[in-house]
Amino acid sequence: MASTITIEVSRYRPEEESEPVFQSYEVPLRSDWVILDGLNYIKNELDGSLSFRWSCRMGVCGSCGMMINGEPVLTCAAFLESYAPGPIRIEPLQHFPVVRDLVTDMEDFMGKLTTVKPWVVREEEKPVEEGEYKQTPEQLADFKRYSMCINCMLCYSACPVYGLEPEFTGPAAIALAQRYNLDSRDEGNDDRMEILSHDEGIWSCTLVGECSEVCPKDVDPAGAIQRYKLAGATSWWKSILLPWQK
Amino acid sequence: MNRNAHHTLHHPKWYRVQKPIFWWVKRFADIRFIFRELTSLAVAYSVILLVVIYRALLTSEAAYTSLTTTLREPFWVTINVIALGAVLYHTFTWFNLAPRAIVMRLGKWRIPDLMIAGGNYAAWIVISGVIYLAYVSG
């Protein structure tokens, strides 16, 4: 009847082991099952001690990202069958500290995200009576792509620069900064440039391009960072050549 | 910024991995990336060759002839073939990535990335053709 597939899961239980070990499980190979279904099968039927994060199982919440055979992937969006005959090797997202099994710590990103002011910055809010801030479809199109980010951290896991230099602000945070920079209602461009035009900001990126390859939402953080560099270089030259202009 | 990554505090039991020095030898895409970055050496070599040609040209006809003779040695031909391969890879990756940094518009219309890259290639072919014709027609 139904065949099975082997899943090798990285287990890390800090009270038991000092470094992760792999544990194998056999799960049914059903054509309508994604890897996350396989993990839930393990959790429910085989081994309740396995820890991992998930929520929506439809590519919206961004919490089930893991390394599948060495590549960062959303486990709710990857079918077991596309990895047949297996085995499938599942590890926690790389470049992050492992808390337990497949659970990583993302505090670093959370801290960085707030520093880039990912919200509409206004020098002065206009009174409510004056109505909403209007935007044309073209203006929306300028930043819409960058607004699709679900903070799943696949891009940080794919980025070797972040792996080598944890100080790097990183792909998603810079793409989100760019999302607000390109928003016609926003006035925070200068603030964000001040924050990001540093060695640990946009200038750390060497355009490896892997962040955009793995992004499940097609955000293209690599492109966002290159555009940001161009804007950063332009404003730098302006400040040198036309210092009286502010 | 210059903030240290702050997930290091107070959790001695969290498991952390240091990236190995040669992290990039394991995946083809990473090797390709490092190769793209190393084309910088071929670019530098090529322009040094251009300066050497200039110097011979400005010294004397004998110096120039002796240089062209040296360039016929298999060693230098091999070096130049390798360098040309690397420089061509630089050219292709450069043209393909350029639209990622540059957004060009005509009025409201945003020029598609493919057209920007295509424009680069077209200019490259024309310029190379002109150099070639100028060279062979002596």
Add this chain to the structure above:
Amino acid sequence: MSAKKSNDPFFWTLFGAGGALSAMLIPAFLFLFGIATPLGWVEGPAYESVKMVLLHPLARIVAFFLVSLSLFHGAHRFRFTLYDGLQLKHLFQLIAVICYGGALAGSIVTGYILW
């Protein structure tokens, strides 16, 4: 909060200009002078005509920018290759001085030879 301003916008501009210029011009040059002529695929022009074309004031200016910007392009990229590929970030200043210093020295020598 605010660290020192980065010098990278300056070097990145040179990197970009050099990358574009070298991508456009070097393949044809290297193919003709380094491969096609030495292997006899095309007949190289005579000394006098090479001299006439390459020593034209305009050609010298193009050549100088090509050489100098390409050297800075190479220096900038190679500097980051050393960081990424060999994790030499701790030698940050030394590497920057050697790479950009080399490109600067190369540009000066080129200017000296050309004029």
